[in-house]
Amino acid sequence: MAYGAVVAAAVLWGGSIVAQKLALSGFSAVEASVLRDLGGLAILLTTWWWQEGTLGKLSVRDIRTLGLLGLGVLGNHLLILIGLKYVSGAVGGVIIGSAPVVTSLLSALLIQDVPLRAVMVGSLLSFAGVAVVSVAGFQAAGEQPLLGSALVFLGVVSWALYSIGSRTIMERVSPLTVNWTTLLVATVIQVPLLWVDQKVMQAGMASVAVSDWLALGYLIVFATAVAQQAWLFGVKGIGPSRASVLGNLTPVAAVALSAIILKESIGLIEIIGIGLILAGVGVVDRQTSRLTVQQSVKSET
Numbered sequence: 001m002a003y004g005a006v007v008a009a010a011v012l013w014g015g016s017i018v019a020q021k022l023a024l025s026g027f028s029a030v031e032a033s034v035l036r037d038l039g040g041l042a043i044l045l046t047t048w049w050w051q052e053g054t055l056g057k058l059s060v061r062d063i064r065t066l067g068l069l070g071l072g073v074l075g076n077h078l079l080i081l082i083g084l085k086y087v088s089g090a091v092g093g094v095i096i097g098s099a100p101v102v103t104s105l106l107s108a109l110l111i112q113d114v115p116l117r118a119v120m121v122g123s124l125l126s127f128a129g130v131a132v133v134s135v136a137g138f139q140a141a142g143e144q145p146l147l148g149s150a151l152v153f154l155g156v157v158s159w160a161l162y163s164i165g166s167r168t169i170m171e172r173v174s175p176l177t178v179n180w181t182t183l184l185v186a187t188v189i190q191v192p193l194l195w196v197d198q199k200v201m202q203a204g205m206a207s208v209a210v211s212d213w214l215a216l217g218y219l220i221v222f223a224t225a226v227a228q229q230a231w232l233f234g235v236k237g238i239g240p241s242r243a244s245v246l247g248n249l250t251p252v253a254a255v256a257l258s259a260i261i262l263k264e265s266i267g268l269i270e271i272i273g274i275g276l277i278l279a280g281v282g283v284v285d286r287q288t289s290r291l292t293v294q295q296s297v298k299s300e301t
Contacts, residue, residue: 002237014253070185075158093254
């Protein structure tokens with residue numbers, strides 16, 4: 001079930017790249033992010049109240065951790081949305097494909113669940129793929145490819161830190177509680193930003209097309225509520241390193257849907273970039289799986 005949840009989250013997030021590009025035609029980045037998080041928060045709070053209805057005994061340390069994790073959610077949602085203003089959905093999707101390796105690398109550095117040497121080669125391959133798409137893929141990159149690519153990549157780093165940090169606290173707090181509390185933190189911080197990034201608030205609700213609302217609805221229901229909860233469930237069951245490997249489905253879905261729905265051209269650069277990223281993911285998966293087997297054998301002997 002944990003593996004299935006992670007796969008579902010990865011595919012849904014691939015579709016969210018397209019939805020975010022569509023939503024940006026009617027909403028500003030901050031407006032889309034705030035509305036997305038408010039809608040997701042309403043769903044998660046209702047579900048939490050029905051299933052649990054209590055926060056239990058949260059320590060000061062837990063509250064501080066949830067606050068910091070909320071910054072990870074904020075960075076992921078807002079930075080990727082802003083970045084997609086400047087790059088195509090295909091390029092954004094390819095860069096997001098580096099998330100598994102970024103998570104594994106930071107996991108090795110911060111919580112040392114795997115040795116750094118096991119993820120170093122794979123990390124270099126994936127980062128090379130990101131560089132190829134960001135620097136060389138200008139024909140489909142968008143208005144300001146370097147800025148947009150950097151923002152999207154920082155959003156990936158934010159999510160990696162969130163995935164790593166959430167694992168420990170989910171030993172004491174349910175994934176659903178972690179999900180809605182961190183989303184609440186991200187939403188509260190974003191609200192003041194509406195004063196500096198407005199589109200609908202200036203042009204009026206009539207300026208928003210039906211397709212923009214549908215895209216926003218997808219982000220609320222599937223990308224925020226369903227996918228995020230599925231991801232946390234999967235991370236709790238199999239850990240951030242293994243869960244991140246299955247994230248390679250996200251760029252594949254993003255690139256395919258960008259070509260079909262957004263009519264974006266997919267060139268050789270994007271194919272090379274995603275190939276390098278997936279090769280890096282494969283190397284990390286193979287190395288970490290080998291270490292897991294070796295550790296199991298040692299523990300049995």
